[in-house]
Amino acid sequence: MGRRNQPVEELFAAARGGDRSALARLISLVERGADEARAIGRLSAPLGGRAHTIGITGAPGAGKSTLTSATIGHLRALGLEVAVLAIDPSSPFTGGAILGDRVRMQEHATDPGVFIRSMATRGHLGGLSLSAPQAIRLLDAMGREWVLVETVGVGQVEVEIAGTADTTIVVVNPGWGDAVQANKAGLMEIADIFVINKSDRQGAEETRRDLEQMLDLSDLAHGSWRPPIISTVATSGQGVAELWSAVLAHRDCATLNGGLADRRERRLRDELRDIVARRLERRAREICGDDRWQALQTEVLEHRLDPWAAADQMLDDIGA
Numbered sequence: 391m392g393r394r395n396q397p398v399e400e401l402f403a404a405a406r407g408g409d410r411s412a413l414a415r416l417i418s419l420v421e422r423g424a425d426e427a428r429a430i431g432r433l434s435a436p437l438g439g440r441a442h443t444i445g446i447t448g449a450p451g452a453g454k455s456t457l458t459s460a461t462i463g464h465l466r467a468l469g470l471e472v473a474v475l476a477i478d479p480s481s482p483f484t485g486g487a488i489l490g491d492r493v494r495m496q497e498h499a500t501d502p503g504v505f506i507r508s509m510a511t512r513g514h515l516g517g518l519s520l521s522a523p524q525a526i527r528l529l530d531a532m533g534r535e536w537v538l539v540e541t542v543g544v545g546q547v548e549v550e551i552a553g554t555a556d557t558t559i560v561v562v563n564p565g566w567g568d569a570v571q572a573n574k575a576g577l578m579e580i581a582d583i584f585v586i587n588k589s590d591r592q593g594a595e596e597t598r599r600d601l602e603q604m605l606d607l608s609d610l611a612h613g614s615w616r617p618p619i620i621s622t623v624a625t626s627g628q629g630v631a632e633l634w635s636a637v638l639a640h641r642d643c644a645t646l647n648g649g650l651a652d653r654r655e656r657r658l659r660d661e662l663r664d665i666v667a668r669r670l671e672r673r674a675r676e677i678c679g680d681d682r683w684q685a686l687q688t689e690v691l692e693h694r695l696d697p698w699a700a701a702d703q704m705l706d707d708i709g710a
């Protein structure tokens with residue numbers, strides 16, 4: 391039987407047993423927001439809670455994928471397994487076919503301890519904000535302890551997603567104003583760790599100064615944590631070990647001071663609210679068009695009823 395017709399339960403069991411193509415198929419279903427996504431969510435829920443998610447975000451071309459690849463190499467050398475989700479909201483490709491990422495992370499593609507998947511979200515009803523957490527929950531349920539999530543740090547939704555990771559790494563490059571741009575894009579607030587990648591280029595020191603200054607001014611010490619600034623050259627792996635130490639230090643600090651638990655709670659609360667809001671929205675579209683609606687609309691048009699009272703009646707009808 392082909393993967394396409396395989397029941398979700400079977401795919402899930404196979405993926406739990408280490409079958410990567412089954413896992414890839416499950417993520418495709420989540421990505422498309424198919425009915426099966428519900429079943430996947432149900433199967434994943436009781437198994438999760440162990441993964442630490444690491445968001446890697448920054449401007450296009452900052453070196454996020456190269457840095458991710460170097461980090462994978464570092465983790466594998468430590469004997470750790472890792473899953474990577476590269477989220478590209480604008481890509482027309484699905485199924486892990488984002489070319490640049492394929493090329494940049496290719497050296498890890500056949501390593502059974504590494505699962506890499508690009509995720510495009512075109513056509514998904516719930517959009518990126520719903521499918522990304524579902525995919526992460528699925529990877530968590532597979533027992534992956536470390537989940538790296540690469541997102542391009544432009545656009546509100548992307549920044550939001552990056553900001554909900556357990557540890558968020560914001561990547562900037564040397565050069566005049568790059569830190570300022572990151573600040574403008576809203577990346578300053580979500581950073582747990584700053585990386586100045588491409589530190590082999592000129593201007594790394596100025597960028598570090600800019601960042602330090604912004605941190606001083608903006609009171610961004612998250613609890614007892616002040617985001618450290620790590621210089622890296624992702625292409626050579628320089629600074630990656632230091633970056634990983636910073637990730638572990640952040641995890642430990644956020645675990646101790648309760649920041650991690652708070653963040654996870656907030657993340658779930660937002661997701662839940664999002665799901666409910668979308669459902670209500672859909673329901674609203676359904677009822678605003680039926681016969682009852684037409685009748686009420688006429689009453690409002692003829693000045694026999696005000697719009698608020700009409701809305702009350704509509705909502706009463708559905709018990710909302």
Ligand SMILES: Nc1nc2c(ncn2[C@@H]2O[C@H](COP(=O)(O)OP(=O)(O)OP(=O)(O)O)[C@@H](O)[C@H]2O)c(=O)[nH]1
Nearest residue numbers: 449450451452453454455456587588622623624625
């Ligand atoms: N000189 C130098 N080049 C780098 C470094 N890291 C990445 N690059 C190069 O920068 C380019 C972009 O790298 P990517 O890793 O694809 O960047 P990205 O942020 O993932 O890009 P998008 O996903 O397209 O937003 C590639 O040509 C890399 O080889 C570095 O530390 N130094």
Ligand SMILES: [Mg+2]
Nearest residue numbers: 454455491540
């Ligand atoms: Mg990339």
